[in-house]
Structure formats: structure tokens, C-alpha cells
Amino acid sequence: xxxxxxxxxxLCRLCRENKLAVFSAGVILLFVVLAILAPVLTxxxxxEIVNAANRLAPPSAEHxxxxxxxxxxxxxxxxxxxxxxxxxxxxxxxxxxxxxxxxGILAGYLGGRVDSIIMRLADIMxxxxxxxxxxxxxxxLGDGIINIFLALALVNWASVARIVRAETLKLREAEYVEAxxxxxxxxxxxxxxxxxxxxxxxxxxLFTLNIPSAILSESSLSFLGLGIQxxxxxxxxxxxxxxxxxxxxxxxxxxxxxxxxLIVLAFNFLGDGLRDVLDPHLKKQ
Amino acid sequence: xxNIIRRIGQTVVILLGVALLIFIMLRIxxxxxxxxxxxxxxxxxxxxxxxxxxxxxxxxxxQFWRYITGVFSGDLxxxxxxxxxxxxxxxxxxxxxxxxxxAAALFAWVLGIVCGIIAAVRKNGILDHLFMGVSLLGVSVPxxxxxxxLQYLLAYKLDLFPISSGNAGAIGYVLPAIALGWxxxxxxxxxxxxxxxxxxxxxxxxxxxxxxxxxxPVITRHALRNAVLPVITMMAVQLSSLLSGxxxxxxxxxxxxxxxxxxxxxxxxxxxxxxxxxxxxxxxxILGNLVADCLYSLLDPRIRxxx
Numbered sequence: 348x349x350x351x352x353x354x355x356x357x358l359c360r361l362c363r364e365n366k367l368a369v370f371s372a373g374v375i376l377l378f379v380v381l382a383i384l385a386p387v388l389t390x391x392x393x394x395e396i397v398n399a400a401n402r403l404a405p406p407s408a409e410h411x412x413x414x415x416x417x418x419x420x421x422x423x424x425x426x427x428x429x430x431x432x433x434x435x436x437x438x439x440x441x442x443x444x445x446x447x448x449x450x451g452i453l454a455g456y457l458g459g460r461v462d463s464i465i466m467r468l469a470d471i472m473x474x475x476x477x478x479x480x481x482x483x484x485x486x487x488l489g490d491g492i493i494n495i496f497l498a499l500a501l502v503n504w505a506s507v508a509r510i511v512r513a514e515t516l517k518l519r520e521a522e523y524v525e526a527x528x529x530x531x532x533x534x535x536x537x538x539x540x541x542x543x544x545x546x547x548x549x550x551x552x553l554f555t556l557n558i559p560s561a562i563l564s565e566s567s568l569s570f571l572g573l574g575i576q577x578x579x580x581x582x583x584x585x586x587x588x589x590x591x592x593x594x595x596x597x598x599x600x601x602x603x604x605x606x607x608x609l610i611v612l613a614f615n616f617l618g619d620g621l622r623d624v625l626d627p628h629l630k631k632q
Numbered sequence: 633x634x635n636i637i638r639r640i641g642q643t644v645v646i647l648l649g650v651a652l653l654i655f656i657m658l659r660i661x662x663x664x665x666x667x668x669x670x671x672x673x674x675x676x677x678x679x680x681x682x683x684x685x686x687x688x689x690x691x692x693x694x695q696f697w698r699y700i701t702g703v704f705s706g707d708l709x710x711x712x713x714x715x716x717x718x719x720x721x722x723x724x725x726x727x728x729x730x731x732x733x734x735a736a737a738l739f740a741w742v743l744g745i746v747c748g749i750i751a752a753v754r755k756n757g758i759l760d761h762l763f764m765g766v767s768l769l770g771v772s773v774p775x776x777x778x779x780x781x782l783q784y785l786l787a788y789k790l791d792l793f794p795i796s797s798g799n800a801g802a803i804g805y806v807l808p809a810i811a812l813g814w815x816x817x818x819x820x821x822x823x824x825x826x827x828x829x830x831x832x833x834x835x836x837x838x839x840x841x842x843x844x845x846x847x848x849p850v851i852t853r854h855a856l857r858n859a860v861l862p863v864i865t866m867m868a869v870q871l872s873s874l875l876s877g878x879x880x881x882x883x884x885x886x887x888x889x890x891x892x893x894x895x896x897x898x899x900x901x902x903x904x905x906x907x908x909x910x911x912x913x914x915x916x917x918i919l920g921n922l923v924a925d926c927l928y929s930l931l932d933p934r935i936r937x938x939x
Contacts, residue, residue, distance in 0.1 A: 470642075471649040474918050478876030479894060479910050486898050486906065487657050563774055567880055570776050571895055586776060590884075593780060594788055601784075604777035612772040619768075 360624050368620025371613040378610055382433050385426040393427035394578040395419060403596050412602055416588065421599065424580040425606060431492070431581040432610060435565040436558040439499035444554055446500065447507025448546060452538050454508065455515025466512065469505035477502050481564055482573055490576045495568065499561050507553060511546055518542050548625040555618035559611040566607050582607050636926055643922045650914050651703065655696050658903050699907075708908040713900030718908035721893060726912075729889030732881065733874045735809035740816035741867065747817075748824025752859075753851065755829055763821060770818025775877040779811035779884040797885040808885045812877045816870045823866055828859040861931060868924030872917045 362369055381388065391397050396418045397410070404414040412421035454465040472480070484498035518524060519542070527537050568574035569583030577584070582603035589599030683689050687698060702709065708718035747767065751760040787795045787807060797804030831837070832855055840850045879891030890909050897906035 467645070467649065470646050471653060474646050474650055474921075475910075475914050476872045476875040476917055478879055479913055482879070482894060482898060483654065483657055483906065483910055487660060559772065566774055567776065567876075570774075570880065571883065573895075573898060583774075586774075586780075590780065593784055597784055600780060601777075604774060604780065608769075608773045608777060611774075612769065615768055615772050 357624055361620055365620035365623065368617050371616035371620070374609065374613040375617065378429050378613075379433060381426055382429040385423075385430065389420065389423040389426055391420040391423040393419070393424050393580045395423075403592065403599075405596075406598070413596070413598060415585075415599055416592065421585075421602060424585060425582070425603060427580040428582045428585060428603060429606065429610075431575055431579065432562050432565065432607065434492070435495060435499070435581075436562040436610075436614070439496045439503065440554060440557045440561050442496065442500040443503035443557070444507055444550060447504040448511050448543065448550060450504065451508040451511025452515050452542050452546070455512040456519055456534065456538050456542060462512075465508065469508050472502070472505035473509070475502075477564065478567060481568060482571070485568060485573045490574070492575060492579075495565055495574055498568075499564055502564070503557060503561065507550075507557075510549060510553065514546050514549060515542055518545055552618060552622045552625055555614055555621055559614040559618070562607065562611055562614075635929065639922060639925055643918055647915060647918055648700075650918070651700060651911055652696065654907055654910055654914075655699060658907055659692070659695075703911070708911075709904035711897075711902055711905040713897070713902040713905065718904050721905065722890065722908055722912050725889050725893050728887050729875075729878055729882070729891065731805055732808055732812060732878055732887060732889060733871070735805050736811075736813035736816070736874055736877075736881075737867070737870070738813075739809050740813035740820055740870070743813070744817040744820025745824050745863065747821040748863075749828060749851065749856070751821065751825040752828035752832060753847075755825075760825075764825065767818035767821040770814050770821075773814065775811060775815065775880045776884060778814045779808065779881055782807045782811055783884065797887050804885070804887075808881045808887060811884070812874060812881045815877065816874065819870070820863060820866060824859065824863055827862050828855060831855045831859045834858075861928065864931070865924060865928060868921050871920040875913050875917060 385393075397414065397420050398404075399418045401414055402418045403416060404410060404418075406413045410420050410422065412425065415421055415424065450465050450469075454462040481498045481502050484501055485494060488494035488497060524537060524541050527541055532540075565574055565581070566583030566586070569581045570587045572584075572587060575581035575584050577588075585603040586600045586607075589596070589601075589603070592599050687695060690698075699709070706719055708722070710716065711718050711721060714721060744767075747763045751763045754760050783795060787793045793807050794800035794804050797808055828851075832851075837850060837855055840854050841847070845854075875891070878889060879894060881887070882889040882892040883895060890913055894906060894909040894913075896902070897909060
């Protein structure tokens, strides 16, 4: 079977077996399109005070989700906020997956001192409550989106490394790897050409399941005021500022909360579906 | 037994690693903490004297050694912003976090395990689909959202609970506990369902039923005993996420706990306080995991024998 065929067959099975996962993929795609087209879809800017006199206005034909505490259009900020959430979901997850996969394979295949150094470090990282670790890293690095990427990548690589290492330990003993070794293929070539490709299904599943947790972490950090800073629009930050008006204008904080929930839910459904199709073993862990 | 001793050894190493990592992270900050502390107009001499008084002019390893020996004698340093010993601040706020976390854990365990059992017994039934749908919703909503919705609906609109929990006594902890336990309840329900459904297919369950035992005793006495082991491990793992979520919950409901202390420390750029709260919380998680591991090997004879 060629690579393309297996990819297509996985997609077919996903479509056949799990309608909800496919629907979720559609929802994610919709969010992506909305995020990209934000400037086209709304006449306002994300930091534009549309009507200073019309602060905290309820939803209307002009402002579908009303205006916020300084008179900005809430829907516009929601659309721009989806950019942050998607970026924060994807970028740090890609970085932590890459780092985790490389370190996990090195630890699992080379064993010995490399293994114990990498895995002790991973143990230490995993011992922290993730939110508190992210808070300390944000404190050290300072605010800003790049630092959020870094903080979340630093928090998440260890669990990826642990899973990839376990997989590598199994694969290392596989016959085809032994065959490769016996004809003199180098260690690093084996890791790259024989171990890594076999870890990819698990990595894809981990990838879709780590995105929602990264989105939740960013929103929590921004909610505490330690993440994205004004005047940028992040859903967590909007909840943070909207919270003061919870009793008079609940939609200010609830609308972005619902958006976070929807996108996280969509990624979780998709991840669950992919796991059932790609990697039934992972379910038991 | 030797296994447990080895685990304790590992735990000590991890604890030291954690302390070192926090220490390093908080000392590579751009900008001098002393300057922040004394204000921008302090003169050079005053800054120098203050630095010396706090021992910050010493080499890094001397500072770390002092800190670690201090920690072991119960001295976590003095908070810059609140001017009180960090240990004392933690001691006054920890009981609040503990109350919140215990209440949340109880809520999550009871709800999660009961829903998980029902879902497993009625696998693929309506209740199963309903509970599993809701539980996925449970792991997908941000803690602050549940907290605010509860606060808005039950505390503000219906006036059933106090809005702020700070001085409200036991009743004030109901909503924060639900908000904090919600996520964990979802994952416990899912895990209970999958492990119990697997155990229910074993032969010995059929044997027990064939002997004429009723369904409920078979589930509670025979099946649950085996299914509950992974759930126990998960509970320990969730101590960590409970402490993470507590930061948010305490902020929303104005509870003076460890999480809020950490946020205050960050806002006041208060390194000793931040260091103390993070070290304390992480140590708690690490010790919780150790206890769970020991408990696990006591409960499961298969593991006990391997040792």
C-alpha cells in the first residue's frame, strides 16, 4: 500500500465510523475560515472604538454581539480572537510535538545515560501543576504571544516524550529494525527512517488532543491577566475584562467562553475519532 | 517493599530538581527584583546594601544552598510585597485551597464514578450516550466558564448561594467545588466506564451471575474492585489539575487560597512568595503521586507480588 492509500483509507474509515468527528472537523474549518477572513467579514477594527457614547450596548443589528466597556464591537473582537486561539492551539503544540518526539526517540533508542537524563527532566516537568508552571514561565519571560508559545511548548513536551519513548522501546525490538541494524544501517538513520514513521499515527492523535489543552491554557493565562495583553483580542482576555460586567452584561464574558468551549469540544471530538481509527492502543493508556 | 523505597528515593530527586528549576527560572528574569522592590528612585548605595542584606550578591549555588537548607528547616523566606514570612502566608491560605480541592474531588469522584458505572452497565444505551456526551463537554469547558455561569445563575439570579466565597463558610464552597470538579468528573466518568465495561466481559463475572448473585452485588463487589484501580491512579494525577484549576476558581470566587497567593505574587513581582507557593503546590502533587503509587501496590495483589 502506498502512503496516499493508507491516508485515504484512514479518512474513509473516519467518515464512515464517526460522523461527529467529521462534523467537528467542519466546525474547526469554519473557525479557521472566520479567523482568516476576519478583516473582510467585519467593517470594524479589533481595537477600534466604534462608538464611545455607545458603550456596553446590548446586541443589535449594527453590533450583533453588542459593544464592550470602551465601545468596541464584540463580534469583531471575537473574530480576531479566534486567530489567537488557533495560533496558540497549533504553534506551541507543533513545537512541543517535535521536541517531544525527538527527545522521546533518542531516550528510547539510545537508552543509558541519554535516556535517564531526558526522562528525569521530563519527570520534573510533569511534576508541576501545568498552570502554575506556565505562570512561572510567563513571569520569567514576560507577556506576549511568542512567550505564550514558548511557555506552552515547555509545559507540554514532556508528556509527548514519555509516550514516544514507550513506543520506541517497543519498536526497537521489532524484527525489521533488527534487520536494518544487522545490515549496518546507522543508529540515527534507523531512528529517522524506521522508528519515527511508525510513531506518526500516535503523534497525529496526540497533536489533535493537545491543541485543545493548549487553547484552554492560553485562555486561562489570559483570564488571569498573564497571557495576551491589551489591546489585542484574545478570548481569555475578553472574559477577563468582561467579568467585571457579569451581572449587567453577561454576554461580554459568556460569548468568548462559549467560543472557547466550542473549539475545544470540536478538537476533542476529532481527536477521539482519529484515535479510534488510527491508534486503538492509545485508548487504554 | 524495595520498590516503595526506590520510589521514595526518586521522589526526593524529583523534588530537588523541581526546587532547582524554579530557583533558576525565577533568577534569569530581566530586570532586578531589588529595583522593583525599592522603587526606581532608590540610590545605588541603598540598592547595594539591600542586595547584600538579602544575600543576592552571593554566587548562585550559595543562594540555592541557603534556600534549600532554609526550606528543610521550614523557612521559605520573607515575602517582599506583604512583608511576612512566606511559610506563614502559605499556612494561612492552604486550608482554604485544601477545603476547595477536597470538596471538588468528592464531587468529581461521586458524580464521575456513578455516571461511569451507569454508562458501563447500560453500554450504548441512551444514558450511556448522554453521560459520555456530557462528560466530553465537561472536559472541554474552561474552569472559569463553569465558575461564572454558576455564579451568574445560581448565586446572582436565583440567590441560592453567596456570590463571593471568602467569608461565607461551608455553603460558599459549593459552587467553587462544582466548578473545579466539573472537568475531573468528566474524565473520571469516561475512565470508569471504559475499565468497568472491560471487566464486565470477564468470565468470572458470568460465573458470579450464574451462581445466582444479583446484578448489583456483582458490579459493586466483583467488577468494581478490579475496575477501580486505574481510577485511583487517575485521581492522584488529577490532584495536579485540581491545583491548576484552583488558581482560576479562587480568583472568580475570591477565596484566599494558594492559587490566589501565587497570582498576587506575580502581580507584586514577589519572587520569594511565588517561589514558595509553586514549590509547595508542586511538592504536594509529587507526594500525592507517591501516596497513590503505594496505595496502588497495596490494593493490587498482582503488583504486590511483582515487588
